[in-house]
Amino acid sequence: MKKVSIQTNNHNPHFIGSWTLETFSICEDLINYFELNLDKQKKGTTGSGVNPNSKDSIDIRIKPKEIILPGNEAFKAYFEELFECYKNYIEEWPFLKELAQKLEIGSFNLQRYKPGQHFKKIHTERLSIDSSHRVFAFMTYLNDVEEGGSTYFSHYDLEIQPRKGLTLIWPAEWTHAHRGNILRKGSKYIITGWICFAN
Template identity: 30%
Template sequence: MPKKTEMHWPLGKSAGICIHDNVLPSKLCKSIIKFFEERPHFNHPGKTFGGVMPDTKLSMDSHITGVNEYIQTEEEADFLSKADNAIYRLYKVVLAEYIQQYATLLNEWHIREDTGYQYQRYTQGMGFYKSHIDGSPFTGPGGRERVLASVMYLNTVKEGGGTYFDYFDYTCDAVRGRIVTFPASFLHLHGGLVPQSSDKMIISTFVTCPPDPVDTRPSSAPPTSEIVGGGTELPEVEIPEV
């Protein structure tokens, strides 16, 4: 039987923080972790809007989507391409469900694409990301403003490692396969807590709003009219082998 989405609003829809559990298959999560753990040359110090700032963010990051200068073999390129496609096919269902919940997102804003996927590793007892917001109060000419942010957890951290939302005094725990989505606004100040029991591996992405009225949602995305409060069937995806 095909898996279906499990959508939760821990603080109610008015808070805008939405959790989808069991979206990323365990095998996919483990495969992505293994790929980057076996290839340390892919990983580089995590950056913020201000660049590398280890007092603000202490992580090792790598791009899954797009051109990666660290690719050395065709096998590595093939793995990242397949991983990117698998994440995209699963995440677009989550995004469609979220958009369906808010009339402004559904009918007035044209937010149908993400910025790609970035792998991040936070070392046990050390890694963190201080409280920050993911949006900005402006955008340059022709730019695309961040509207939503999502964190995808690749492993379960039993102690620490969650995403803490300061103004809501709420922590979303790091659970393998979970995706948390929230507005990239000043109200959603949040930070990555230090993982105490193990390393934490996540994937991050943002959803943007183009300045023009063109609907950029990929044609393969499920029609929003078919999305009603969770329970959407998740697609079968090809899981790349390391």
């Protein structure tokens, strides 16, 4: 894990942590998992269900207990690296240290976007009582994207272009409303999910 800086014209903090994974082969392993598990692929959903006018993607949803199953070793390797990013994040914001002891990973998604697809709607990761347990979102881009496919945080006018291994952690709150911009060329793969209050 290598800390990287997101460039912005705004001098106020945006609270979006960013790192590059040390082991790029994890990204390749996760893409291979996605492509080999056709039976697990579903149309992308939001809190209101399948709605391609909001989110147009193909997803595989994974539950935390599935990480230890045979064939899922790539997830274990990924979360070991993500945890290093998370530890660095709470070191940067010490107020979070006590809170961090009460959090866990929830269900998460592998996602693929093809040209013309994207998460169209500006949204936040904590929208209702049903998602109120979410504290942070995380996302890792699994491949480089040549044209389009950036993530846009509207309150900060901040656009982040996907690069293989680039990993983000940000607050799940309304302050971090965002969308995925339209993919123009190639494929875009991500792994994304939430760090939540323990159930």
